[in-house]
Each structure stands twice: as structure tokens, then as C-alpha cells.
Amino acid sequence: MIYGHDPRTGETVGTALPETDGAGVDMIVSAAAAAGAAWRATPAAERAVALEAVADALSAHVDELWQLADQETALGEVRLRGEVARTAGQFRLFAQVIRDGGYLEAIIDHADPSLTPPRPDVRRMKHALQGVVAVFAASNFPFAFSVAGGDTASALAAGCPVVVKAHPGHPNTSERVAKIVREALPYPDLLGLVQGMQAGADLVQHPSVVAAGFTGSVAGGKAIQKLIDEREVPIPFYGELGSVNPVVVLPSAPVKEVATGFAASLTLGVGQFCTNPGLMFVPEGDELRKALVEAVEGTAGGPMLAERIRDGYLGGVERLGQLQLLAEGKPGQGSLAVTPKVFTADLETFASKLPEIGEECFGPASIVVTYRDVSDLRPVLEQLDGSLTATIHGTEPGEAGEVAEVLGKRAGRLIWNGWPTGVAVCWAMHHGGPWPAATTSYTSVGATAIGRWLAPTAYQDWPEELLPEELKDANPLSIPQRVDGRLQA
Amino acid sequence: MIYGHDPRTGETVGTALPETDGAGVDMIVSAAAAAGAAWRATPAAERAVALEAVADALSAHVDELWQLADQETALGEVRLRGEVARTAGQFRLFAQVIRDGGYLEAIIDHADPSLTPPRPDVRRMKHALQGVVAVFAASNFPFAFSVAGGDTASALAAGCPVVVKAHPGHPNTSERVAKIVREALPYPDLLGLVQGMQAGADLVQHPSVVAAGFTGSVAGGKAIQKLIDEREVPIPFYGELGSVNPVVVLPSAPVKEVATGFAASLTLGVGQFCTNPGLMFVPEGDELRKALVEAVEGTAGGPMLAERIRDGYLGGVERLGQLQLLAEGKPGQGSLAVTPKVFTADLETFASKLPEIGEECFGPASIVVTYRDVSDLRPVLEQLDGSLTATIHGTEPGEAGEVAEVLGKRAGRLIWNGWPTGVAVCWAMHHGGPWPAATTSYTSVGATAIGRWLAPTAYQDWPEELLPEELKDANPLSIPQRVDGRLQA
Known part of the structure; x- marks a missing residue:
């Protein structure tokens, strides 16, 4: 039962x-x-x-x-x-x-x-x-x-x-x-x-x-x-x-908003989102680091959905434990409760532990990787597994060029100055990406x-009375048809 | 080498x-x-x-x-x-x-x-x-x-x-x-x-x-x-x-045209087409049978592309040999030459030997299956493997209703009064179908x-200057765009 x-x-x-x-x-x-x-x-x-x-x-x-x-x-x-x-x-x-x-x-x-x-x-x-x-x-x-x-x-x-x-x-x-x-x-x-x-x-x-x-x-x-x-x-x-959803914070990004937005996105629903920001690259510097610590310490954990999921999170956190702990939230309440945890490493240390360190840890855990110069990011970003999303924070799009290009190869959705959790249900949404984000x-x-x-069928010299309505010349259902090479909306 | x-x-x-x-x-x-x-x-x-x-x-x-x-x-x-x-x-x-x-x-x-x-x-x-x-x-x-x-x-x-x-x-x-x-x-x-x-x-x-x-x-x-x-x-x-490309000849179809068209399509390029008509259902009756024998006997074989392909054909013909030989063409010339061969069975005999008998035999060989009543075909057609094409010959589309529906499930392209060999390269062509026709x-x-x-990418709140030309509001490349739910051609 x-x-x-x-x-x-x-x-x-x-x-x-x-x-x-x-x-x-x-x-x-x-x-x-x-x-x-x-x-x-x-x-x-x-x-x-x-x-x-x-x-x-x-x-x-x-x-x-x-x-x-x-x-x-x-x-x-x-x-x-x-x-x-x-x-x-x-x-x-x-x-x-x-x-x-x-x-x-x-x-x-x-x-x-x-x-x-x-x-x-x-x-x-x-x-x-x-x-x-x-x-x-x-x-x-x-x-x-x-x-x-x-x-x-x-x-x-x-x-x-x-x-x-x-x-x-x-x-x-x-x-x-x-x-x-x-x-x-x-x-x-x-x-x-x-x-x-x-x-x-x-x-x-x-x-x-x-x-x-x-x-x-x-x-x-x-x-x-x-x-x-x-x-x-x-x-x-x-x-x-599975998806780690990398975030790149450019030097031009506002420190405070990034820190609070990150902490909120990371801990939403006890971090149980496939679009959870599990990896964030930030410029070196005390100000952002302090803001992040403060924001994460202001969060609280909660009970995860099931014992197996909680155990998976604890195992993932143990794996991330080879990095330095940056900050943790308050412990959650309940028998399956877990605590948000954010780890940190510099770019070289992080890169040396790939690919294992780059795997998804499902739940409210993330890695903050510090970089010296935006131009150092490319070789590391190229090694990441495929993700559902990749995000850039910054106020100067010109600063993002190379990073945007590399992230575009590694994710199905690119986000500017937002957070990956929250997937709008609309015509243009793409929720997929390179393996293992999607198969x-x-x-x-x-x-x-x-x-x-769906699968297509072609009809060759097919009698009008046997054709589907959608393929009749009179177009009785008024649907978009491409006729003799020209799309007619 | x-x-x-x-x-x-x-x-x-x-x-x-x-x-x-x-x-x-x-x-x-x-x-x-x-x-x-x-x-x-x-x-x-x-x-x-x-x-x-x-x-x-x-x-x-x-x-x-x-x-x-x-x-x-x-x-x-x-x-x-x-x-x-x-x-x-x-x-x-x-x-x-x-x-x-x-x-x-x-x-x-x-x-x-x-x-x-x-x-x-x-x-x-x-x-x-x-x-x-x-x-x-x-x-x-x-x-x-x-x-x-x-x-x-x-x-x-x-x-x-x-x-x-x-x-x-x-x-x-x-x-x-x-x-x-x-x-x-x-x-x-x-x-x-x-x-x-x-x-x-x-x-x-x-x-x-x-x-x-x-x-x-x-x-x-x-x-x-x-x-x-x-x-x-x-x-x-x-x-x-792989594909057997079933053809159904309705009672209304013109005997002579069917017979000559079939023989020509079957033997074109020594039968070496994935759309070769490897299986044809025809109404019982001496007239069509005689016309088919005559047409097939008027064909000639030829050398196949390679020894392995020739051997595969000979093996396939041996398998089809469990049915009655209806007619054969003239032997082809050349070291890898083969002879066109058409076998025949009634619907019950054919059905009793499925699925093996329904497998593709690559080359100029086919099976002519005779049926008594169009309404007998459905359960047999339903058992066929997926094909690239399925064809109906007849002059009264009303006669085809059930057959057309079943064939529509078993093939990627439906042809009326034509032959499956010859695949038009155009916008609407579909050259695929249920397994094993296509993967x-x-x-x-x-x-x-x-x-x-191709694979899609979504851009969320992405800066105009980083967007591809194809996704800009001004549509500088004048391509079809769906904007806020409406397709604009």
C-alpha cells in the first residue's frame, strides 16, 4: 500500500x-x-x-x-x-x-x-x-x-x-x-x-x-x-x-539587490525547484560577500517533500562541504526540515573540482564562486553541464558579451537581472536545455x-473529400498555412 | 584500404x-x-x-x-x-x-x-x-x-x-x-x-x-x-x-494502369528505393492478376549496388518463397544482377505469416495479396509495421474511408493514384513514419x-542590444514572428 x-x-x-x-x-x-x-x-x-x-x-x-x-x-x-x-x-x-x-x-x-x-x-x-x-x-x-x-x-x-x-x-x-x-x-x-x-x-x-x-x-x-x-x-x-542554473554577477551589478534576490530565489519552496540557482559567479570583493552572508543568514529552512529528497540534500551538502561554508540560514522546523547552506570557492579551486562539484544538489544549497576578471570565466563556464537556465546580473550589457555567448551554449533560457525560479507559462517560454537539463x-x-x-503526415494528390479540414485550400478553420512556400497567418 | x-x-x-x-x-x-x-x-x-x-x-x-x-x-x-x-x-x-x-x-x-x-x-x-x-x-x-x-x-x-x-x-x-x-x-x-x-x-x-x-x-x-x-x-x-510501403488497390481502380505503374515502380533502380512498393493488396479477380503477370514479365532486373545488398535480396526472396510466385521479370545482366520477383497470397495466408512476411525485402520483390472485400483489410493493415508511405488506387474516394484511416496510422505519407517511388523535395514533403520507417x-x-x-533558446528580459536580430521588435530581417500570441507572416 x-x-x-x-x-x-x-x-x-x-x-x-x-x-x-x-x-x-x-x-x-x-x-x-x-x-x-x-x-x-x-x-x-x-x-x-x-x-x-x-x-x-x-x-x-x-x-x-x-x-x-x-x-x-x-x-x-x-x-x-x-x-x-x-x-x-x-x-x-x-x-x-x-x-x-x-x-x-x-x-x-x-x-x-x-x-x-x-x-x-x-x-x-x-x-x-x-x-x-x-x-x-x-x-x-x-x-x-x-x-x-x-x-x-x-x-x-x-x-x-x-x-x-x-x-x-x-x-x-x-x-x-x-x-x-x-x-x-x-x-x-x-x-x-x-x-x-x-x-x-x-x-x-x-x-x-x-x-x-x-x-x-x-x-x-x-x-x-x-x-x-x-x-x-x-x-x-x-x-x-537536472540543472544547476548558473548565475553570473557582473561587476556592474548592484550588490544589495543581487544578495537579497539570490537568497530569496535559493530558499523559495525549500529550494525544491529545478530552476534553483545552484551556482553563482561573483566578482571578488568584501562588499558583495558581506551582503550575501547577511542575506543568507536571514533565510530559514523548512521541511523537504520526502525522506528520500531530504537524504539526497544532506548527501549533496556533504559533497559541497569540500568547499568553504560562506553562510547558512536558520534551521527549518519539522521532521524533514533542512537548513539553507551556501558554500564558496575561488574560480581556480572550483574549476579544479569539476565535474563533480558542478552537479546539482536539489534543495536550498548553492556555491558562490569568486572571480577576478570577467574574462577568466569563459573556460570554466564552458565546462558546466547543460542547464535549464543561465542568468546574468549587470547594468552594462556590453560587459556581458563573451559570458552571454558561452552561457547561451549551456542553457535553454537566458535571464537578465532576474532569478531563474518562476517559469512563465506563455507562447515563448522554453523550459529545456542541453543534457542533462532535458533529454x-x-x-x-x-x-x-x-x-x-505530434507527428506529421504528408498527403500526395489526396482527394479533397478525404483531406483534413486544416489542409483544404478554402482553409475553413482559418489556421496559419504555408502555401507554395509563403506563410499565411 | x-x-x-x-x-x-x-x-x-x-x-x-x-x-x-x-x-x-x-x-x-x-x-x-x-x-x-x-x-x-x-x-x-x-x-x-x-x-x-x-x-x-x-x-x-x-x-x-x-x-x-x-x-x-x-x-x-x-x-x-x-x-x-x-x-x-x-x-x-x-x-x-x-x-x-x-x-x-x-x-x-x-x-x-x-x-x-x-x-x-x-x-x-x-x-x-x-x-x-x-x-x-x-x-x-x-x-x-x-x-x-x-x-x-x-x-x-x-x-x-x-x-x-x-x-x-x-x-x-x-x-x-x-x-x-x-x-x-x-x-x-x-x-x-x-x-x-x-x-x-x-x-x-x-x-x-x-x-x-x-x-x-x-x-x-x-x-x-x-x-x-x-x-x-x-x-x-x-x-x-526500413519500409514496405503498402499499396491498396480498390475495386474501382483501373486494372491496366495499376499493373503497369506497379511494375515500373517496383523495378525502378533495380528496386533499390526505401519507398519501393513491397506489398500490394488487390481485389480478387483474373483480369488484374493477368495484367500484373504481364507487366512484371515485361520488366528486367539489373545489377544491385553491392554484394552485401545482392545477398540480402536473395535471402529476402527466399523468405518470400514460402508464398506462391506470381511472376518474374527477365534476369538482369552483370555480376551482381538480380531478377524482379512478385509473390502472391490470399489475405488469410498472408495474415497468418505476419509479422515476418511483412518485413522489407530491399530490391525488386513484392507481395500481391488478394482480398475479397475492402472491409476485410482493416485488421491486417493494422498489423503492418510502420512505413514511409502508403498508397491507395481507386476512382471513388468514398470507397477508401476505412482503409485511408488505418493507413494514416501506419505511414508518414499517403498517396492517391500514384506510386511511392519519387519523393518530391518541397516544403510539404514528409519522408518519415512510425518505427521502423523512422526513429x-x-x-x-x-x-x-x-x-x-535546431534547438530553442528563450531570452527573458534580455537587453535589446544582446538579442538576436530575429527577436527584435523592429524585425529587421522581416521573418515570421509570433507576437503576443498572434502569428505575423
Whole structure:
């Protein structure tokens, strides 16, 4: 049986939930596949309405949901209410995306008999993948990267049914969210939920599963990839695995704002963000150092989401302990509580301990690396693993040239004078990056995340009456089409 | 040493070429990576001019090139001249694609402080992958899917340097093409060439290689995937592996045209096309059967590209020999010559021998499966492996409904009243499909093939002076941008 645990007390909360066995996974995936056939055939305009109904249902249950999730995660009311709103917002964005239709990349090339050889009429658009999408929920976002998270919203929007493997950190929240979403969907079986580690393995190896989304650790991602490699027919694996999110503070940056912003971003949600600033390069100097010490000492820790995550943090901090401790926050309260810790080293010492010292330590820990001259940074930044984000602080963009160029190679999102925690859900967002930040070049947040669940089909000399509406010359759905080489919005 | 062989005589032709050793591969990849940095920074308009210079250079050398390739492949003047033209045309198409700029998917979301939380300014576009693209050349297209083929053209267009592993079927042609392309490029090292099986393995495992393209067999594709799985940092593998290309002839189809079209498509280029029609479902009846026998008996075989390919064909024909022989063409001439062969079975017999009988037999062999009623086809078509193409012949589209739907799930390109051989190079082409037709949902032919060599970057509150031109509000390059949710072409 699977139990939720209160990170503040360590006690079990909610109902004991059975692990889904092999027959159960098969039944749930098969039901999703069956519902998917009807969903796939549903016009985009109707799918959009259904996505908005899911958003409404989540918002309507926010009072109940935040409390349930708080018992299992201790993330608190403000954060969890905000996260439910964000989760509903993701469904609303994808309703817009599928109404717009640009994501289908409709292309029409009319026949050209004057060419050698003569060119037939060729039309192309993307369609939903033919099967079920498996989603592995994350620990740290019980709503926005979980049962009704961005992977689920984007896959449903594309036209795919989804089966989610719940995260053991919030099993009861997962069940409740699944029930709410299922009731709001025209075909409840479009969303299935399985519980337990073995159920996750069975899920990703099920023949009806055609793609998998995952947010978690490098080790977890490698384990799922290995299961996929054993499949007869391989499937794409969209994993977001790990990120240190380097920050470079230029000499022109304002000391005070950098110190307080850093401390706040580092300790938000007990540092349990994949975009947590785990590494910051600062110019040598007492003023910034003092400001950082003061800001970090003003923070407080808190309980982490689960025992395994807390143990991982303590292990990571021990590894960072080979560097000098710069400052620590106040210890948090609760049985799984940890203390924010910031370590420091000069550039040479840090570089000598790469690559190990550059690995992510999930939680409120970071390394402040001091440099003498901005021009010394390049060779060290080039050695960093891929990250979801890279940030520059400064008031003179001209100062950033070389650093910006190198960071652009190592991260999927570049931020100026901000902090990486907080990922805006919008058309332009990219939440991905070079390995191990992500396993592919796709994003898991924002409008273009829908591309993960699509594949193109070309139609050659295909009869008008059999063509999809999206590829007809009359363009009855008024979607963007590229016609004979020219994009028409 | 590596030698070219004349398929007509079995004799060696051209110069003996050394296999590229490990140090050689490293040197070539490193030179490509170095040239890539400058190429990547070259504006798209200038890259387009360079691509057109390559096209011009290939066209200018067509007299020499077709003769060289004919010695190594026996594909003949008409086909090889056409293939050089097509290869040049691919470079011209990609010049258009990068001038247009839509492939960058530029998106601008302006800041919105009215939202909770306030949304920063976020902009996103795609960039060339940061490193070298490895291309494994195909046996059956010495130009269009080889050193200067579609993978190379699309990767260079994207902004990536390329190192090609030559196919042993045409080593001298490969060297000559590489020299012509290198001389036409502003940085010759943007195209490297390696020879030999071990060199291919070293190439795909080189740390500077960031993606690989491949056209070949399922076994070959699996071998490369295995090498990639051993890498520390995984890379995307775009493979086009195998395809039977089912054709369904509806009762309304004209008998004579189907029979002659089939025989011509089957035996074109000694059947050495990945889009060869390896399986055709026809209504029972003597008239079509007689027409097919007559058409096939009117064909002639020819020498295949290499001994290994000839042996593979003979093995495949032996496997198909468990069915009844319907007709065969005249034997071809030359030491590697084979005979076209068409086998037949009724739907039940064919279905009983799946999946083995449904595997590709590379060369001029096919199976004609007879059915009683169109409605009997569905369960059998559903069991077929993924294909690059699926074709329907008929005069009444209404008759095709169910068949069209099922074939749409099993193939990347649907063709009406045509033949799958011949892949138009245009914006809308999709040359891919469900496994094993392709390893991903990307195409290897047509404008969208460029997407394989790109990854997005998001810029958050990024200073105007550091933004790429493509993401500036003034849109100085006049490319398509999606601004605040609205696509502007």
C-alpha cells in the first residue's frame, strides 16, 4: 500500500492506496487508448472547450486542493493556491494554442507540372501521436508538473489520452486531481492514474504507450530510458532531469539587490525547484560577500517533500562541504526540515573540482564562486553541464558579451537581472536545455510543449473529400498555412 | 584500404582509399567544429548564398559526377544526372528556407505586469545545435542521400558543420563530391568525410558530435543507436530504417494502369528505393492478376549496388518463397544482377505469416495479396509495421474511408493514384513514419528536415542590444514572428 506523509510530522496522511498491478495498468492504458480514438476525432474547437472545463474544475476546487496538497508536501497555502491557478492557466493556454492551429504546421504545395520531374500536390500537417502518452509526475509541483500538469495538458490538447504515474510524495492529492479532471472531460478515461514504482515500469513498456514525459532526477530519467530501450518499438522520451542554473554577477551589478534576490530565489519552496540557482559567479570583493552572508543568514529552512529528497540534500551538502561554508540560514522546523547552506570557492579551486562539484544538489544549497576578471570565466563556464537556465546580473550589457555567448551554449533560457525560479507559462517560454537539463530539444513548459505529442503526415494528390479540414485550400478553420512556400497567418 | 566496385563486372574501380583512423576522425571533426563557430555566426542571407554556390558547383560537375557514380553503382546516366539535379535542388530549397526564417519559430511575448505573477518579457527562437552533425550516407542514392545529400544540406543550412561517413558502395564518388562541396563553401572544413566502418563508430561517439542522421537498414540503425547509447552525453539519432510501403488497390481502380505503374515502380533502380512498393493488396479477380503477370514479365532486373545488398535480396526472396510466385521479370545482366520477383497470397495466408512476411525485402520483390472485400483489410493493415508511405488506387474516394484511416496510422505519407517511388523535395514533403520507417517524427526530405539540427533558446528580459536580430521588435530581417500570441507572416 502507498501512503502520503506529512513532511512536518512524518506521520501518514490520507487513505492507504493500493499499488496498481500489471493487470490494472493494462486495463487503465487500454481504456485510455479507447477513449483516445474519440478524442482524436473531436474537432479542435471542442477539445479547447473541454480543456477550459478542466481549468474551471481545478479552480473551483482550489480550497480543497491546496489543503490536501499541503498535508502531503508542506508547501503552504500561498504557493499551493498559486500553483493551482498556474495549472488551470496551462489548460487555458493550450486551449488557445489549439484554437490558433499554428502548432499543426499546415503546409500546402500545389502540383507543378512544369518541373522535372513534375511535382505532385503535396500537403502536410501534424497529428496527435497514435496512442497513449505516459506522464511521470514530479515531486516538487503537486499540481503544475503532476497529474494535471503541463505534460498532461499539452498531450490532451494535442489529442492524446494520458496515463499518469503518480509521485509517491503526494498520492492522495494525485487521486483527487485525477478524479476532478476525469469528471470534467468528455471521456473520463482520457486521463488514467497509476500508483507505484512497478506500475511506472509497466506503463512505459506498454505497447499502446507512444511517448513518455518525465520531470525528475538524472538517475530517474536514466532508469526510464533503460526501460524504453527494452521495448520492441522505441518511443520518444521527453525528460527534464537536472540543472544547476548558473548565475553570473557582473561587476556592474548592484550588490544589495543581487544578495537579497539570490537568497530569496535559493530558499523559495525549500529550494525544491529545478530552476534553483545552484551556482553563482561573483566578482571578488568584501562588499558583495558581506551582503550575501547577511542575506543568507536571514533565510530559514523548512521541511523537504520526502525522506528520500531530504537524504539526497544532506548527501549533496556533504559533497559541497569540500568547499568553504560562506553562510547558512536558520534551521527549518519539522521532521524533514533542512537548513539553507551556501558554500564558496575561488574560480581556480572550483574549476579544479569539476565535474563533480558542478552537479546539482536539489534543495536550498548553492556555491558562490569568486572571480577576478570577467574574462577568466569563459573556460570554466564552458565546462558546466547543460542547464535549464543561465542568468546574468549587470547594468552594462556590453560587459556581458563573451559570458552571454558561452552561457547561451549551456542553457535553454537566458535571464537578465532576474532569478531563474518562476517559469512563465506563455507562447515563448522554453523550459529545456542541453543534457542533462532535458533529454531532447523540446520544452516542457509553454505553448511549444505540444509539439512533443505530434507527428506529421504528408498527403500526395489526396482527394479533397478525404483531406483534413486544416489542409483544404478554402482553409475553413482559418489556421496559419504555408502555401507554395509563403506563410499565411 | 577501401575500393569501389563496378556492379556490372565486380572489378575494382577508382583509387584505393585508406580507412580513416581514430586520430583522423578526431582531426576532421575538430576542424569541422572550428569552422562551425564562424558558420554559425554567419547571417542567414550569406549562408543562403553559400548553399546556392554548392548547388551551382554540383550542377557544373554533373558530366564528371554521373560517370564516376555510374562506375560504382551502375545506376545509369539518366537516373544519375537527375539525382545530381535533385541534390543541387535540395541546397537551393534550403537557401529559400533560411531566407524565409519561419523555421526559427521566433516568438515574442512582451512583459505583462498586470498578471499574477507579473510576466517578464520572454522571447524564443531556434538556433543551430552547438557542434558537429554526423551523417551516414546511403547506398542507394550516391548523391541525394550521401555526402551532399539532404541531411548535409539541411544541417549546413541550419548552421551546423557536417562530417559524413561515406558509404562503401561509392567511395570515390564520395571523395569527389566532398571536394567539390568543400571548394564551394566559405569554410571548407564545414564538410568532412571519413571512410570505413570503425570511422563511423568513432564519429558517432565523438564528444563534439551533437546529432546523427542515417539512411539505411534496421540492423544498421540499431547498431548506430547502440553506439550512441554508450555515449556519456546522449545525442538525437535521426534514422530512416526500413519500409514496405503498402499499396491498396480498390475495386474501382483501373486494372491496366495499376499493373503497369506497379511494375515500373517496383523495378525502378533495380528496386533499390526505401519507398519501393513491397506489398500490394488487390481485389480478387483474373483480369488484374493477368495484367500484373504481364507487366512484371515485361520488366528486367539489373545489377544491385553491392554484394552485401545482392545477398540480402536473395535471402529476402527466399523468405518470400514460402508464398506462391506470381511472376518474374527477365534476369538482369552483370555480376551482381538480380531478377524482379512478385509473390502472391490470399489475405488469410498472408495474415497468418505476419509479422515476418511483412518485413522489407530491399530490391525488386513484392507481395500481391488478394482480398475479397475492402472491409476485410482493416485488421491486417493494422498489423503492418510502420512505413514511409502508403498508397491507395481507386476512382471513388468514398470507397477508401476505412482503409485511408488505418493507413494514416501506419505511414508518414499517403498517396492517391500514384506510386511511392519519387519523393518530391518541397516544403510539404514528409519522408518519415512510425518505427521502423523512422526513429523520430522528423522528415529527412523537404523543408522541415532542417528542424532536426535546431534547438530553442528563450531570452527573458534580455537587453535589446544582446538579442538576436530575429527577436527584435523592429524585425529587421522581416521573418515570421509570433507576437503576443498572434502569428505575423
